Amino acid sequence: MRNTKRCIVYLAIIFAALSFMHNAYAFSGEVTSVYGWRIHPIFGIGKGHEGIDVAVPAGVGVPSLVTGTVVYSGWCGGYGYFISVQDSMGVCWNMGHNSQLLYPVGTHVEQGQVIAISGSTGNSTGPHVHVERRLLDVFGDTTDPLDYVASQWDLSGWDPNNSTGVFGNIVPNIDFDFSNYFAPSEELLKVTKKILELLKPALDFVSENLVELMISLFVIDLAVYLLTGVLGVRPIKDFSELIPKIMRYGFFFWLLQSWHWLVSNMFVPMIENISSTYSGQSFSESSFLQFEAFFTSVTHLIKPFLHINEQFSFLTQLLLMILVPIILTLCLFVTFYMVYKLVVFYIMCVFGALGIPLMIYSKTEYYGKNLISAVFTAIFDLIVSAFIYSIVINTLNGFEPLTADSVATFVVFVLAFTFLVWMVPILSTRVTKHFNALLNN
Incomplete structure (x- = not known):
């Protein structure tokens, strides 16, 4: 209470001083x-x-x-x-x-x-x-x-x-041009491509090494089956019961050897086709790496407010110095978020292959299914993210650029855009969570 009264007194003194100087101003x-x-x-x-x-x-x-x-x-x-x-x-x-x-x-x-x-x-x-x-x-x-x-x-x-x-x-005159700031650089594109270039060969590396593991498991499994039969631990009635076992191993051998092909020629095209169909925009893996597309859509819309100078009042300048960096930072966040989704998809594809040999045995089948379902969840998540990403870009491109005198509209746009960026990860997480639950039921 004492601090509140003290603040009121200070404000009154400042106001009185300003009023005095204001009246004294010649x-x-x-x-x-x-x-x-x-x-x-x-x-x-x-x-x-x-x-x-x-x-x-x-x-x-x-x-x-x-x-x-x-x-x-x-x-x-x-x-x-x-x-x-x-x-x-x-x-x-x-x-x-x-x-x-x-x-x-x-x-x-x-x-x-x-x-x-x-x-x-x-x-x-x-x-x-x-x-x-x-x-x-x-x-x-x-x-x-x-x-x-x-x-x-x-x-x-x-x-x-x-x-x-x-x-x-x-009253200072702020003159600051945000046009050349915050835009994703070529270095970011190079780093992202380098990560993907390392992850894609990892699919082949995992597949090749897991095939060798599968062969070893098959040999051990067959040797145990025959040895227990010879020793009389478990009588061998008919070798025909080996056929389902061999077919099961054969299917998983093929799945491992074809894993990279499945990712490149089935999973990725499926993401691209579904995203393009429902968003109404041609979509590909490279779309995630076109950092400028989203950034350009937003900056084109708010272009009059990127260069803050004497055309705005001082209070408006201060407001724009806060809001413009916020919205440009949110653009960067969306860009990094989409790249993150793409990288996670390939990481899940790499580690998802580990679930294939685990599905052979009943005791480890549960863990194998979880790894495989994680791959399909990543696919679904990428489709949802691509759909939302495309819809947002299409919507932004459909708007007319704001004018310099529509500061109130710009403020409303920043608030709406902030809410959208905040909601997209939440929506994506909830949807994929339910999808993953359906796969594991």
């Missing part, structure tokens, strides 16, 4: 272009200047001239990043060429409250604030704003002592 600059007819500095033609230009360095907090409501906040052609505050009389005070806008439409702001960060966006020859006074509407009739602006701001020139209050240059 904006200063030099008028470089007045209201009225002039030669446009960029186009070189005579044109009416519907406001005044106040020169200030980039990155300076621009305070609202009035108390009112933000009625425009966003990009506006030659104005660049443009914000308008309408006062109680219906007059709109417009400010253009900002680098950042701090509040959305509908926000109530106080006179002197910093609402933008100065810059040189739009049709501008250098950092400055373009100020307009328009009647009744954001783009209504204009009047000269100079007298009122001069009553609120110091127009004698840039004064760093006055303009480095709370909000002066303390």
Whole structure:
């Protein structure tokens, strides 16, 4: 309780300090272009200047001239990043060429409250604030704003002592491009292929060595059968009872020798065909190794948010600096998850072959069946994963890319995508668990 009260007191002190500094904040600059007819500095033609230009360095907090409501906040052609505050009389005070806008439409702001960060966006020859006074509407009739602006701001020139209050240059401009980060590299592809290249020959190695083991077991089994008959431990009535034993060994010999062929020409094509049929997309083993496919689908959708710069407000920049790495990391997780499933499939195929000789004897048959069922469970798991993987890529490719002004949509997408990535392993595990239970019943 004492700590809670202490935190409240600290927050109150901080708020009071900010309020004091906010009220004490003085904006200063030099008028470089007045209201009225002039030669446009960029186009070189005579044109009416519907406001005044106040020169200030980039990155300076621009305070609202009035108390009112933000009625425009966003990009506006030659104005660049443009914000308008309408006062109680219906007059709109417009400010253009900002680098950042701090509040959305509908926000109530106080006179002197910093609402933008100065810059040189739009049709501008250098950092400055373009100020307009328009009647009744954001783009209504204009009047000269100079007298009122001069009553609120110091127009004698840039004064760093006055303009480095709370909000002066303390709001940093983040410029970070995530486009070249997090993407799976060629090295990852090489490592994965190397693992698969080692696992595939292991199928032949296991098969060849297990065949020799099977031959040894068959010889020992036959010798014990004959020896017990000769010694009279168990009478041999008819050698025809050896036929089922020989056929059983023959089947498992063939199964071991053909194990690699079965994996390559039966199991893998079955996974590919079923996945392609139900996902509506051509699917192959190499699809798992096309790391860029999934990553490209997501980054194409969120492309406007990969480069975080002055086009976003400072708070939006901070939000994107958190959300963009999250969603790109989730893309990497999905990529690694699919590779993991493929590698597990081949590992299970290698060790699953060990279950074949165990199935010969009744005392070890249970363990052999478990190993073989693990192989089919891995096949089923890979099919389910491939199906979900393909469906997600198809769905993402069907979406139109988000626009830079749809930050709320981007946040919703991140939440939905996070939930999906969280659910896929859970769903896959539960489904394969039930499938494995059916095989072992």
